[in-house]
Structure formats: C-alpha cells, structure tokens
Amino acid sequence: MAEKTAEKKIEIKGESDMPPMAMSLGLMSWNKTGSWRNLRPVIDYEKCIKCMICWKFCPDACIHIEDGKPVIDYDYCKGCIICAVECPKDAISVEKEE
Amino acid sequence: MKKVIMGNHALSYGAQLARTQVIAAYPITPQTEVVGFLSELCADGKLDAKFIKVESEHSAMAAAIGASAVGARTFTATSAQGLALMHEMLHWAVGARLPVVLGNINRAMGPPWTIWTDQNDSLSQRDTGLMQYYCESNQEVLDTVIQAYKVSEHEEILLPAMIVLDAFVLSHTSEVVDMPDQELVDKYLPPRKATYRVDPREPHAFGNLTAPDRYFELRYKIERSMRQAEGLIREAGEEFGRMFGRHYGMIETHRVEDAETIVVATATIAGTARTVIDELREKGEKYGLVRIRVLRPFPFDEIRQTLAGAKKVIVIDRNISFGHSGIFFQEVKSAMYNQSQRPPIFGYIAGLGGRDVTPDVIKEIIGDAAGKEQPIADINWIGLKP
Numbered sequence: 001m002a003e004k005t006a007e008k009k010i011e012i013k014g015e016s017d018m019p020p021m022a023m024s025l026g027l028m029s030w031n032k033t034g035s036w037r038n039l040r041p042v043i044d045y046e047k048c049i050k051c052m053i054c055w056k057f058c059p060d061a062c063i064h065i066e067d068g069k070p071v072i073d074y075d076y077c078k079g080c081i082i083c084a085v086e087c088p089k090d091a092i093s094v095e096k097e098e
Numbered sequence: 099m100k101k102v103i104m105g106n107h108a109l110s111y112g113a114q115l116a117r118t119q120v121i122a123a124y125p126i127t128p129q130t131e132v133v134g135f136l137s138e139l140c141a142d143g144k145l146d147a148k149f150i151k152v153e154s155e156h157s158a159m160a161a162a163i164g165a166s167a168v169g170a171r172t173f174t175a176t177s178a179q180g181l182a183l184m185h186e187m188l189h190w191a192v193g194a195r196l197p198v199v200l201g202n203i204n205r206a207m208g209p210p211w212t213i214w215t216d217q218n219d220s221l222s223q224r225d226t227g228l229m230q231y232y233c234e235s236n237q238e239v240l241d242t243v244i245q246a247y248k249v250s251e252h253e254e255i256l257l258p259a260m261i262v263l264d265a266f267v268l269s270h271t272s273e274v275v276d277m278p279d280q281e282l283v284d285k286y287l288p289p290r291k292a293t294y295r296v297d298p299r300e301p302h303a304f305g306n307l308t309a310p311d312r313y314f315e316l317r318y319k320i321e322r323s324m325r326q327a328e329g330l331i332r333e334a335g336e337e338f339g340r341m342f343g344r345h346y347g348m349i350e351t352h353r354v355e356d357a358e359t360i361v362v363a364t365a366t367i368a369g370t371a372r373t374v375i376d377e378l379r380e381k382g383e384k385y386g387l388v389r390i391r392v393l394r395p396f397p398f399d400e401i402r403q404t405l406a407g408a409k410k411v412i413v414i415d416r417n418i419s420f421g422h423s424g425i426f427f428q429e430v431k432s433a434m435y436n437q438s439q440r441p442p443i444f445g446y447i448a449g450l451g452g453r454d455v456t457p458d459v460i461k462e463i464i465g466d467a468a469g470k471e472q473p474i475a476d477i478n479w480i481g482l483k484p
Binding site for chain 1: 193302315320323
C-alpha cells in the first residue's frame with residue numbers, strides 16, 4: 001500500500017498499491033474544493049456581532065474562529081451561502097466569483 | 099452441552115458465541131425469532147452487543163455497514179422481501195469490503211403473498227458478491243455463523259457472508275444441537291482486527307467517487323478475494339473439525355465414489371435425497387449425492403472432480419430463473435461445459451413456495467432421469483398439478 005502523507009495527493013499506479021476498498025490513503029486537504037465556488041460570501045466585520053452562527057451552520061466546517069472572529073477559509077468554501085442566509089445581522093454579503 | 103433448538107435460534111446462538119458486537123435488524127416471518135432472541139440476550143446482559151432497532155431492512159443493512167466500518171463484528175438477519183429491500187446495501191457492504199454476516203431464511207418471493215420456503219430470495223442476490231452458505235441442519239447453521247466470521251474477517255477476504263436456511267423446514271424445526279464451548283470458540287475466532295476502518299483519530303474518506311481508472315481494479319480485488327475464500331472456507335471448516343469434531347467443506351458428498359448417477363441438491367432437500375440414495379444402494383443401484391454447501395465462491399474444483407466420472411447427473415432446484423431454468427442446474431452445467439468428461443445433466447424444479455419435497459418426490463425425479471438417455475428439456479417440473 002502506498003505511503004501516507006498529509007498534504008499531497010497520493011498517486012496510485014495499479015491494483016497492487018491500492019487498499020481493497022475505495023478509500024483515501026492520506027488526508028483530503030490537498031483537494032482545494034474552493035475552486036468549485038460560484039458565489040463568494042464576504043463578512044463585513046463592522047456589522048458582525050461575533051455570534052458565530054455562521055461558524056455553527058457551515059456544512060463544510062470552513063469558517064474558523066480566529067482572534068474571536070469568524071474567518072472564511074476560501075481554500076475549501078464551496079459558496080453554498082448558508083452562512084449569509086443564517087447571519088442575523090446580514091453581515092455576510094454574496095459576491096459573484098469571476 | 100446439547101440443546102434442542104429451532105434453526106432460527108441456531109443463528110442467534112451462533113451470533114452470541116461469535117461475540118457479535120452490533121446487531122441491526124427488522125423483523126419478518128420466518129426470521130423473527132432470530133433477532134427476537136438476540137434482543138433478549140442483549141437486554142439480559144448475556145450478549146455484550148448493541149442492538150439497533152430500525153424501520154426497514156434497507157436501514158438494517160445500512161446500520162450494519164456503519165457498525166462494520168468502525169471495526170465491529172456485526173450481524174443481521176432477514177428473509178424474502180426483506181432481503182430484496184436490502185439489495186442496494188448488499189452491494190455496498192461488498193464494495194466497501196465489510197465482513198457483515200447475514201442470516202437469510204429462504205422464503206419464497208411474493209406475490210402471491212407467501213411465507214414458505216424456496217431459494218429465489220437468496221439466489222436473486224447471487225451476483226452481489228456476498229459469500230453464500232446453504233445449510234442442511236440446525237447444527238450446521240450454528241457452526242457456520244462462527245466459521246463465516248473467520249473467513250469474512252480474514253484480511254485477504256473482507257467480504258460479507260449470507261447463511262441460508264430453509265423457512266420452517268429448518269427455521270422452525272427443533273433439532274438437537276451440540277453447543278460449542280465459549281472458550282474454544284474464542285480460541286477459534288479471536289476478536290476482529292480491522293485494518294481499514296473509520297476512526298476519527300485517523301481520518302480517511304471512504305467510498306469516494308472512483309473514476310474508471312480505479313474502479314476496474316477494485317472489482318478485480320473482490321473477485322480475487324472470492325477465489326481466495328474458497329481455500330479459506332475449506333481451512334476454516336477443517337480447523338473447526340479439529341477443534342469441535344464436525345468437519346465442513348465447500349460441498350458434501352455421500353456414496354459418490356462408484357456412483358453411476360449423482361444427485362446434486364442443496365439445503366434440506368439434500369437430507370431427504372440422502373435417505374433415498376441409501377435405500378437405492380441397498381437394492382444395489384449406484385447412486386450418490388453431492389450437496390452444494392457454498393454457492394459463492396462456487397466450488398469449481400470439487401464439482402468437476404466429483405461429477406466427471408458419473409454417467410448421469412441430476413440437479414434438483416427449489417428455485418427458478420424465469421425464462422431459463424433452475425439456478426443450481428445452470429451453475430453445475432456451466433462448471434462442466436469446458437471439461438473433457440461431461441456427463442449429461444438433468445434439471446428438475448421441485449418444492450417452490452414450500453411444497454414438500456418428500457422421498458417420493460425424489461424417487462420420481464430419479465425415476466424420470468433413469469428412463470432417459472439424454473436430458474430433453476432444460477426444465478422438468480416435478481409435482482405440477484395439470
């Protein structure tokens with residue numbers, strides 16, 4: 001079986017270095033799913049009351065709490081916009097990705 | 099210690115002795131007692147397992163898949179329409195390589211609504227990739243649960259297994275069963291060691307989207323494990339024999355050495371055929387019996403070696419593939435076709451929907467084949483009321 005590494009995509013050559021089932025051998029963090037995004041949520045920290053409802057609702061766990069503020073990780077945010085819908089202060093605007 | 103138990107409880111005791119850790123099931127006649135008794139054993143603290151009640155068989159197998167994926171030894175049981183409802187999840191358990199053991203009580207498919215036995219429910223799942231064991235006695239049912247875990251959980255195998263027994267003829271019939279000693283069973287079947295499992299401390303994605311450049315190889319691996327399982331089933335059966343005094347293999351033969359005509363049968367019909375063959379032997383007629391115990395993986399070597407020398411082969415099917423013929427008949431014929439020694443093979447359909455297959459029915463079949471040089475039809479219906 002291929003060696004496990006954290007950040008790199010593991011290349012499998014053939015049957016002999018595959019696990020028996022479809023399974024990622026390392027972490028999936030190399031797969032930057034943020035590239036799938038059509039809509040970009042942007043937090044206006046002037047309006048944000050740090051209630052962390054967006055953090056709680058993000059289905060992909062890509063809103064992190066940094067220095068007491070919610071911060072969107074655009075490497076993995078797919079732009080589902082649930083955060084913007086749930087924000088009680090309309091502090092998250094939605095922009096079109098070019 | 100010997101106990102008089104029904105076939106359904108033989109499955110339950112087997113799961114208890116195997117120290118099953120998770121049971122997920124939905125009741126259906128004639129399987130109900132299997133899980134009813136297991137739920138009692140869990141409630142009374144006699145089995146340290148999590149019993150998950152679900153709202154359907156699809157969910158039963160889904161829950162079993164989840165439990166097996168984290169490394170637990172997992173059991174479920176069902177019948178007929180319930181097994182059909184599990185179908186999608188059976189493919190999942192195989193592809194995810196999860197060694198779940200499933201007891202299936204062979205019940206005919208409806209409509210018309212029926213609860214009696216035939217094999218079309220389990221045979222409809224033939225190509226999912228579950229190993230299939232067809233049992234003849236309650237003792238074999240209990241012993242096979244223990245052996246099935248040993249084979250399924252082997253690191254080179256990792257495939258689920260189905261243990262099949264006839265509705266009512268076994269499921270609700272009490273027989274004397276020698277209960278294996280728990281300490282010996284623990285030696286034979288140590289706790290499961292799952293190399294690949296869902297563990298939050300070491301995250302992996304399972305069942306990911308797999309493109310054509312990988313899927314093909316994963317299917318090859320399943321087939322290779324199936325073929326390896328053939329040897330391991332034999333080994334597991336022999337080791338079981340050394341420890342518990344009862345030997346098991348892929349097939350079981352009876353008086354085949356000099357037999358001119360060999361009857362191939364499965365499950366309880368094989369038991370009836372054995373007594374008929376003994377009767378005929380007393381009259382000097384050279385009949386023998388092959389009971390197919392394991393259908394998947396198919397016992398190619400044993401079937402070819404045993405049947406090659408016969409002048410005639412008779413296959414009795416308690417099932418039908420509509421538009422073709424009996425399914426065991428097809429399996430046996432296809433195993434023999436490329437062989438240099440190919441006896442004529444006669445296929446008979448009997449006992450559908452639980453109609454009794456008595457010694458007289460077997461004699462009728464044997465008599466019909468004896469009167470023919472070559473098989474004329476692919477299907478011969480026995481006991482059809484005109």
